[in-house]
Amino acid sequence: MTRTGSADLARASCLSADFALQRPDFSLTVRLxxxxxxxxxxxxxxxxxxxxLNALAGLLAPDRGQIMLDGQILFRRxxxxxxxxxxxxxxxxxxVFQNYALFPHLTARENIGFPLRGPDRQHRVDELLKRMNLAHLADRYPHELSGGQQQRVAIARTLASDPRMLLLDEPFSALDTAVRQxxxxxxLALQRELALPVIYVTHRLEDAFAVGQRLAVMHDGQLEQVGPIADVFRYPASPQVAEIMGIxxxxxxxxxxxHADGLVLDWDGLELSALPQAIALGSMVTAYIRPEDVKILYPDRPLAEAVRDNLVTGRIVMSRPHPGGRVLHLALPNLYEIEVRHAAYTYAPLGLQVGDExxxxxRRDALVVLSR
Amino acid sequence: MNWQPLLLSLQVTVVATMLMVVCGVPLALLLARRRFRGAALVETLVSLPLVLPPTVVGYYLLLVLGRGSPTVEWFGWQILFTWGAAAIASAIMGFPLFVLSARAAIAGVDPVLEHAARTLGSSELEVTRRVTLPLARRGILAGLVLGATRALGEFGATLMVAGSIPGRTQTLPLALYDAVQNRQYDQANVMVLLLTVLAFVSLWAVRRFEQPRQSFAASAISPQERL
Known part of the structure; x- marks a missing residue:
């Protein structure tokens, strides 16, 4: 878990946490x-x-360690x-809690005003309503708002408390793709504007790529790896991390x-086409294809529409069973290996053996290009 | 018709209800939100008047409030056979209905909402006042109505500690008993009707309180995107 470059050391750190906590069935160690x-x-x-997040927010006390924010000790044992x-x-x-934890008996305006008091309370609430595009919804109750709107109210309410740091727990998990994006x-814009440390919890890779600058991979209460997102992807510190990534x-x-018809990627000599996406020409991207989406073709059958693209030849280097089917590893012309999974009954006529070409x-439509 | 017993009953019920709220809300908060040794014991003690004969409760009250007890010997507080004693007896008999209902309502408030209030700068007192109690208020109101109605109908314990002195401690249920003893069935009919209507209306109200508007229940659950 030491793949933090010198750039990280140079960064003026706002939050520094180093704590541990022990429960009968769970132990947690965090150094961030x-x-x-x-x-x-x-x-x-x-x-x-x-x-x-609960430990950082002060909702539970670790067994030992220290949490500092902007030079102030928040917790020390x-x-x-x-x-x-x-x-x-x-x-x-x-x-910002998972499912937002808005107060159901208060309107959007009252929720946002909750942490505020004093004479310019109204003014501040109006300001926040406006900046989060909520002015027309101010007098609605949470149940009268959509998920995305509730989320904006939750963020506005948090901002009203004048935070020095933001914690977001799965903030976009209940939202559909368009709203989430x-x-x-x-x-991202908010973070740039406020220049606060933000910790964003998610179990979705796409979310991580969309907002994150650095990634901390957690497994079983331990931080397995912390580093720039691309690095964690390219150089997982352990097979564990690669597995958590699930790719x-x-x-x-x-x-x-x-262009508008699609992308063409050069994967060290292998040309692959992918669905259109707004990505700059010439940029390096991380991409993947699920092992279930790699299709092996019958030489004597016509090709279905879905599998006409990205045809390559591979040599089987490994074959092993897995629950419900087999896993093959195939060597591609560019010398990389790719994993293929298929159900036990498919491809039986091909009699796939190690060494076969x-x-x-x-599949073009299954090739996922992560936008960073 | 003599309205004195009705007025006295209302007076006793109002004071008894205030006593229940003052003692019951903190106790309900404690039972719902804090784990402490003896919580089960406290809860059992509070519930005891539900199942004890009211005369037993009245007898304990005689011991606590009567001659030779600390209240009389130390504070000179002679409350037996006044309407105050009737109010205390009624409060104790209604207390379990109020506390158990309020406790359940408070326990039903999502603790994450209270956590949210804390991270937004609220003290524990503010969390209770601005989040917990408003969200539990339907259950608390339901308990209040139940407890008050029980206090209104209290007979046995009241008779033990306050007697049945016409014009001073004779509440509606006691007056009804008197009327029947004296074969004044016209009066008895009116009183029976009155007590039945009050009980019916209050149970009706409790039903209304306990059926929350959909709004409150819905929003804590995973929100569906409707942009």
């Missing part, structure tokens, strides 16, 4: 430095992501020093053609 950036805390459910545990209400750590762009066939490629289609 977060500057003015969006750090994505990534991992499967049950890995300790929400517990980490160790044998040599006096216990410090600043209560949640004094930490000024903004927390919109809100992700808003979040066997991940590769880096250069965009050689980009087969024709493949890396």
């Amino acid at each position: 430095e977060v500057g003015s950036e969006i750090l994505v805390l990534f991992g499967p459910s049950g890995s300790g992501k929400t517990t980490t 160790n044998p040599e020093a006096k216990l410090v545990n600043v209560p949640a209400r004094r930490r000024r750590v903004g927390y 919109h809100l992700q762009r808003d979040l 066997p066939n991940l590769f880096r490629a250069r965009v050689t053609t980009a 087969v024709r493949l289609s890396l």
Whole structure:
């Protein structure tokens, strides 16, 4: 877990957390430095992501360690020093909960005004309503708002409390793609404007790529790897991290053609076409294809529409059973290996053996290009 | 018709209800939100008047409020056989209905909402006042109506500690008993009708309180995108 480059050390760190917590069936160890950036805390459910946020926000106390924000000790418990545990209400750590936790008995306006008091309360609420594009919804109750609107109210309410840091727990998981992309762009802009440390918890790879600058991969209460997103993808610190990412066939490629009909990628000599996407010509991208989406072709049958693209020849280098079928590893002309999974009954007539050469289609519509 | 017993009953019920709220809301919060040793014991004690004969409760009250008890010896507080004693007896008999209902309502408030209030700068008192109690208010109101209605109909314990002194401690249920003893069936009929209507209306109200508007239940659950 030491793949943090020198750039990270140079960063003026705002949050520094180093703590551990022990429960009968769970233990959590966290060591994190977060500057003015969006750090994505990534991992499967049950890995300790929400517990980490709760500890940072002061909703639960770790067994030992220290949490510092902007030079202030928020929490400290160790044998040599006096216990410090600043209560949640004094930490000024903004927390956008999963499902938003809006107060159902208050309108959007009252929710946003909740942390505020004093004479310019109304003014500040109006300001936040306007900046989050909520002015026309001010007097609605949460149940009268869509998921995306509720989310904006939750962020506005957090901002009203004048936070020094933002924690977002699966903020976009309940939203559909279009709304999610919109809100992700808003979040990026917001972070740039406020220059706060932001920790963004998700278990979705696409979310991580869309908003994150650095990625912290969490598994079983441990941080497995922390680093720039592309690095974590290219150089997983452990097979564990690669597995958490859940992407066997991940590769880096250069965009050689980009127009309305689609992309062409150059994967170290192998030309692959992909669906159209807004990506600059010449840029390096991370892409993958799920092992289930690689199709082996029968030499004597006509090609179906879906598998006419990205035809390559591969040599089987490994074959093993897995629940429900087989896993093959195939060597491609560019010397990379690709994993293929198929059900036990398919391809039986081909009698696939190690050493055989087969024709493949890396289905164009299944090739996922991550936009960074 | 003599309206004195009705007025006295209302007076006793109002004071008893206030006593229930003052003691019951903090206790309900404690039982719903804090784990402490003896919580089960406290809950059982509070529930006891539900199943004890009211005369037993009245007898305990005589011990606590009567001659030789600390309230009389130390504070000189002579409350037996006044309407105040009737109010205390009614409050204790209605107390479990109020506390159990309020406790359930408070326990039903999503703790994440309280956490949210804390991270937004609220003290524990503010969390209770601005989040927990408003969200539990339907259950609390339902408990209040139930407890008040029970207090209104209280007979046995009241008779033990306050007697049945016409014009001073004779509440509606006691007056009804008197009327029947004296074969004044016209009066008895009116009182029976009155007590039945009040009980019916309050149970009706409780039903209304306990059926939340959909709004509140819906929003905590995963929101569906409707942009």
